[in-house]
Amino acid sequence: MTTDDPATDRTDREDFPDWLRQLERDIRPGPAVRLRIWCRRRSRRLMGAVGVLLVLALVAGAAAYGSGHLRRPGPAAHPAAGPAATASPTAAPGPFAGTPAAGWPAGAAGIVLPAAHRTGDFSTAQVSAGLAQVRAALLTARLDRAFMAGRSPDPLLRHFAPAARASVRKEYATETIATYATRLAPDARLAPDPPRVSGRITYQATRDNDGARKLAVTTNFVWVYGFRDPGARSGYSVVLLHDTVVWHLPYPDDVAAASRGLWLHRTSSYGWGLDCGTIHQGLVRPGGLDPAAAPFPEDPEALYDPDHPIAVPTHC
Template identity: 50%
Template sequence: MRPSPRPPGKSDDRSPPHPEPRPAGHPSDESLGPVPEWLRQPAPDVQPGRADRWRIALGRHSGRLLGGGVAVLLLACSGVVATVGYQGYQRWRAAPVAYPTISPPSGEQAVTSASPPPATGPFDGTPAAGFPEGAAGIALPPAKRTGPFTARQVTDALAKVRKAVVTARLDRAFFTAKDPERLVRQFAPDARADVRDDFPSGEAGSYATRLAPGARLTADPPRVRGRLSYRATKDRDGIRILAVTANFVWAYAFPTASTTPGDGVVVVHDTVVWSVPHPGDVRPGSVGLWIEKSDSYASNIDCAAWDKGLLALGRPSFGGPADPDPDAVFDPDKTLDLPDTC
């Protein structure tokens, strides 16, 4: 659903907008000659090492273009395919793979700068050990007058986005709540129906964390790294909007009996473009927070749960030749277009 433009000359018109339709035989030993004795011996059993037990089950969600009124659904395929050891993945490759980085969007931006806590606990041995805890990893850029938006309007928009992001990705009560209203009510009234529909369809997984039934987190706060940026632009209907791009990696700790670093860590990397329309361009019900588009992937997950927009720890497994670089999933500057192993 798009924000509803304000009818000319009707600044107090509060009639509800009309949503647009939603898109929906071997040779013998004799012929080979004598066989050396060492070839007749059985191969020794080799137990998987520490590096082999770091696995990543990779899935991808892509959320609806709420601002454009177009439903975009790029759900991951089902089935868990695990990957190789954290240090040992290169032995499966003919050559290393370098994943492309993301070009930061234009406009004012702020990058995570808070110091990480002491490295103890489930994140040890992974890049997330160097991430700040929780909301400390979400830094706001300085609010400046931008296009038609005043510094105060920019400040208010950034505050709305930060609050929504914290609820969507860090609020434990929201993760397990029966309904998603803690987040839904933070959107513009005209956007809320579509946001509610995102949860049963699984699309909300591209911008919000909901735990699968029976899944639980440890007491360790999630680790966060990424950036927020904003710019003034217009949507396809010519409505002036402040677009706020949130690009973050979220690392969650799940209970596990394994002592291998990272075995209990689920990583979600999302890029979400939030928007706030200029109040002079829309009717009152459309004033507030919207989502223009969202995309995400997750690693070390239960793929069946992820297809439903839910988060749970994947099952232990071992590696194979199609595995991604384990470090790439922790890097907010890497592309979201990583090999899909779900």
């Protein structure tokens, strides 16, 4: 495209050599010729400008390359070696460490009720209510610390039928109580860890000699208690009690109002790690074997099995 701007025409003319002006009268150069002449006159300045552009391009490329490396994550640096980390102190082993009861459920978690079903003339609801009554009695008799350390049978008595409470009260101060409930000797100190429990519950419908219908619930549990024992290397000792108890719940229509509720029908148990002097009073505390007694005829760890027969040679 051409322009009629006089200023542009004047500048172009001044850049032409004298001989070209002389020839201009006869030959008027075209645009290509004018461009070559113009470039030749400014070659040094053009070379300098290109050099500057190349330098700028290199600088910009280097900056971009460096910037890319700054943004790109490098390999993870290894932390400088410093003082060795101090290991956290290992928790002291509990009282059940090294015994078969170490992995057993703690406390109430070990008393799992079977599913309730209609049994004989007992409806599903009656069976479910009866099982719950038995479980509540077990929780008090074997796991309630206030009851076990206390000196009153009342917390346990409330689980029984009114007519059954007198016999339980009478047994409270005798050796028989230990077959279905735990009473601690005054100087016995339980460890903070809950007792460990393993066993099962079964039930069936039955009748007594008078023909009264009964729901018989059989509980078979091993209870393992941890005690503080300053004389032991670990600071603890354990006592094991294994009991089998048959509980009766009469059919409500077959008995008087005072007899409705929980009854003890049969109890049996054995223990291990007990103090022989206090267990005869119905009190539990840890104690060692009588050195004068005959060696126990089997591996004591077998006594932790709920399927172990209740009848065992006594070590007291």
